[in-house]
Every structure is written in structure tokens, then in C-alpha cells.
Amino acid sequence: MNLSLTEEQMMIQDMAKKFAESELAPVAAKLDETGDQEIFKNNLAQLCELGFMGLNIKAEYGGVEAGVVAFSLAVTEIAKACASTAVTTSVTNMVAEVIQAVGNEQQKQTYLPRICSGEYLAGGFCLTESGAGSDPAAMKTTAVKDGDEYILNGSKIFITSGNFAGVFVVWAVTDPDAKKGRGISCFIVEANTPGINISKNEDKMGQKASPTNEVHFENCRVPASALMGTENKGFGVAVGELAGGRIGIGSLALGIGLAALDYAKEYTKERKQFDQPISNFQGLQWMLAERYTELEAARLLLMQAAHIKEQGGAFGTAASMAKLFAADKANKACYDALQMMGGAGYIKEYPLERMARDVRITSIYEGTSEIQKVIIARDLLS
Template identity: 80%
Template structure:
């Protein structure tokens, strides 16, 4: 098995690393303490200019056609510096890929260049509802045909980039009489559509700079031409695209976990107790060895899933495995790294408490760890 990066993949990884170190890392703590929309959005615009909002999008639509492996590498590097920026980049890429995979030519020509160029700072993925989280097929949002339009009514919650997205991919029930999951359709909804309103950002535990909002639809009229794919066939789109999104979130978790371990490694080499460097104590050495080994295993799982997706092969189970392992082990890495700093890890002057808060959601969004285990088990037992 070939695991060497191509020149293009290496270039994108290096570019992401340099941008993260020069632009994101210096302001990450500032954005966490007090979100600054202008500063956050400016960095998103710079990322778009560099091509990071359309990493797996065809060049004719403004993308860079770098593939899923490059996407995973880039998200990991961005997340090492700022998880909030990384998640916005990941979800925006996912929205663009939905449009490319399912949209007709007019839809692709209309929306993809705006996402890739940064004209739309972000894209929103509107699936989760108050009564439909891990079970999206239970959604209540409806879309009723009215002449040449659909009228949407309902609410979506926990929508990444809700207040800054230029377009939303929205799922709604179009046939309430159909069996569960069979009467759902997918739509492209512009952020300025009448009847669409965005709540104030949620006050979150971590990834604070990235806005997370409720999105409400009240008699929101959407042209029938904005239907993505076929009517009543939208649930399959959600299932398929969530698998790709899990590569992004697993990659993000890996980045945060590595950042935490790297900081702890430097800290214990510099701090002395009992007359010697903390790095001389076997207990801390083994802790580092175990966590770095797990992060490397997570990287390999992510590369496998990304490579399969890039080749057009079945990858959903591998993506669930990668997301499950990377997010769970990154949580462990952040908490162990914090432990290595002792009391300093609990102080905001040091970044470990931020890493611990930022990483926690990775085992929840894009499908909880429990849902990943169900997906994996279902495939294993098939």
C-alpha cells in the first residue's frame, strides 16, 4: 500500500500549516475569549482565496480538485491552530461537495463559484432538528409544493456557520405519508430568502469563534429549481454526505489532539521537579508514547477512508471508524496533555483548557460516537 503524499498533497498540507501558524494561531485564544466576527470572517476569506473552500471541487467551478486526502490533511493543520476555523472550513467544503455531487449544472454554476471564491463566506448544512438529531429521518420541517415553488416551514438547530452562510442545504419532508425516511427532499436555500431567519449564536463550551445557530423557516418560498436531486430522495443524500463529513471532523479532532500533545511535550521538557526534567519520568514518557501512537493510528484510519472516497470506492464504514477512533482518542490526548501540565493546564494562560473544550464536541457532531458504533456494527454483522 502506497502511503506517500503526492507533491500536490504535500504542497496543500504545507500551505495549510503555514497559514495556520501565521494567521490562525496568533489570534485563536483571542477569538475564544471574545468572538470577533470581522477577524474570523477575514481569515475565512483568506482561506477561500487560497483555495481551501473548494478542495475537492472541479476547477470549472472554482475549486482546486485536490481530492479528499488533501482535504483531510488541510483540516488537520488548520485545527492544530484554530478548531473553530477548521470546522467552518470542513462544513463549507461538505456543502460544496453536496452541490457538486447532486446538483444540476445550473445549480453548480450558480453556487459553487460563490462558495469557492469566498463570495459566500460559508455554507450551512441544515439537517438536525430539536426532535431529529441522531435520527434525522424523524425531522418535522416540511416543504409543500406550490406552483413553481416549495414553501418551507420548520426549524433546524446546531447549524455551523448559520449566521455567516450564504447558502444552506436544507432537508425537509415533502411526503408525510411515505415510510419513515422515504418522503424527504433536499433543497438549496439562499440566506436572504424571505421567511428564513437566523437566531443569535449559541453560547458554546468550545469552538466559540465559529457561530452555531438555529435556522427557522416560516413560509419560506424556495424555487422548485432549487430542489437538489429528486423529490423524496433526499435522505440518501444526507446519509452519503455525512460519511464524507466524518472524515473532516476526524481530521479536525486529530489536529487538536496533536496540538495538545505537542504543547505538553515541550512543557514537560522545560519544567523540572525533583531535580530533573519532567520528561525524564517514565510515567509521562509512556503517556506521551501511548497518545502519539493513537494519533498516528487515527491518521492512518483517516487516510484510508479519504483514499477510498477519492477513488470512488465504498468508504462509509471506514469513515465511521476513523471518526470514532480519532475523536475518542483526541479527547483522551487533550485530557492527558492537560494532566501533564498539572495545575497550569487548568489556567487559561495555557492553551490546554481550550484544546480540551474544543475537542469535546468532535465525538458528538457529524454523528455521535454511539451512532458510529452502530454503523460499524451493522456493517460487520451484515
């Protein structure tokens, strides 16, 4: 197996790294503290200009066709500097990929260029509900056919970029009499459609600059042409795209974990106790060695999942393994990095406190770690 990156993949990784270091890292602490949306949206607009919102989208629709491996590399580099920006990048790419995968030609020609160019700074992935999180097939949002329109009613929660997304991909029940999960359809809904109401931003533990909102649909009428794919066959689309999204979130977790370790490593070289740098102490050396080894293993799992997806193979289990492992080991890396810094790691003057908060959600969203284990075990035992 050739594990070397292509010239294009290395170029995209380098571009993401340079942008993250020059534009994102200097404002990450301010964004965490204030949630300044002007700065946040300006950074997203620049990422759009560089092509990072359509990394796996065909050039004919405004994307760069760089593939899934390049997408993973880019999200990791962005996350090293700002997890809030990384999650918005990941989810927007996922929304674009849904449209490319199941949208008709008119839908792709209409919406993908708007996402890739930055006309829409973000896309919203509207699946989760209060009673349908780990069990999305239990959703209650409905879409009732009325002539040449559908009427949407219901609420979605924890929607990334809900308050400024230009377009939503929305799942709703279209056949309430069908077996669970078999009467669900997928729609593309413009954010300015009458009947959509967006709640205030959630006050979160971490990733504070990325807005998370409830999206309410109240007698929201959309044309029948908003249906993506086949009616009542939308649940499989959601499951497939969530698997792809797990590569993005695993990559995000990896980036945060690496940034935390890199910072702590440099700190241990400068901090002195007992008349010597604490990096001389074997206990800290072993912590660094173990955590870096685990994150390297996470990187390889992510690259494998991304490669399988890029080649058109069945990647779902590989993505779950990668996301499960990367999220777990990144959380461990952040907390051990904070421990290496002692009391200083707990102070907001240093970035470890923020990273420890930002990384926590990676074992929850895009499918909890427990759900990843269910998916992996089901595949092993099938």
C-alpha cells in the first residue's frame, strides 16, 4: 500500500496549514471569548475563495475535485488552529456532498456553485431532533404533499451554522404508515423560505464561534422540485452521508489533539523544575510518546477510511472505527497535555483550556462513540 500523499494533496494540506496559522490561529481565542461573527464569517469567506468548501465536489459545479483524503488533511490543519471554523468547514462540505450525490442536475447546478463560491457561507444538515438523535429514524418532522408542493412541519436541533446557512438539507417523514426509517425523504430548502424560524445560538461548552441552533419548520411550503432523490428513500442517504461526516469529525479531533500536544511539548522544554526542563523527566516523555503514537494511529485510520471512500468502496465501518479512535485519543491527548502544563494549562491565557473544551464534543456529534461501537460490532457479527 502506498501511503504517500499526492502532489495535489500535499499542496492542499500546505495551503490549509498556512491559512490556519496566519488567519485562524491569531483570532481563535478571541472567537472563543466573544463569538465575533464578523471575523468568523470573514474567515469562512476566505476559505470559500480558496476552494475549501467544495473539496470533493466536481469542478463543473464549482468544486476543486481534490477528493476525500485532501478533505481530511485540510480539516485537520484547520482544526489545529480553530475548531469552530473546522466544524463549519466539515459540515458544509458534507451538505455539498449530499446534493452532489442525490440531487438532480438542476439542483446541483443551482446550489453547489453557491456553496463552493461562498455565496452561501455554509450549509445546514437538518437531521437530528429532540427525540431522534442516536436514533434518527424516529424523527417526527413531516412533509405532506399538497399539489405541487410539500408542507414541512417539525423541529431540528443542534444544527451547525443554523443562523447563517444559505441552504438546508432536511429529512422529513413523507409516509407515516411505512416501517420505521422507510418513509423518510430528503429535501433541499433555501434558508429564506417562509415558515422557517431559527432559534438563538446555543450557549455551548466549546466550539463557541460556530453557531448551533434549533431550526423550526411551521407550515413551510417548498416546491415538489425540492425533493432530492426518491420519495420515501431518504433515510439511506442520511446514513451514508453521516458516515462521510465521521471522517471529517475524526480529522477535526485529530487536529485539536495534535495542536494540544505540540503546545504542551514546547512548554515542557521551557518550564523548569528541580533545576532542569521538565521535558527531561521520563514520566512526561512517556506521556508524549504514547499520545503522539495514538494520534498517528488515528491519522492512519482516517486516511484508510478516506481512501476507501475515495475509491468508491464500502467505507462506513472504517469511518466509524476512525472517528471512534480519533475522538477518544484526541480527548486523552488534550487532557494529558493540560496535565503536563499543570496549573498553567487550566488558565485561559494558554490555549489548552480551550482545546480541552473544543475536543469534548467530538465523541458526541456525528454519532456518539457508543453508536460507533454499535455500528462496528454489527458489521463484525453480520
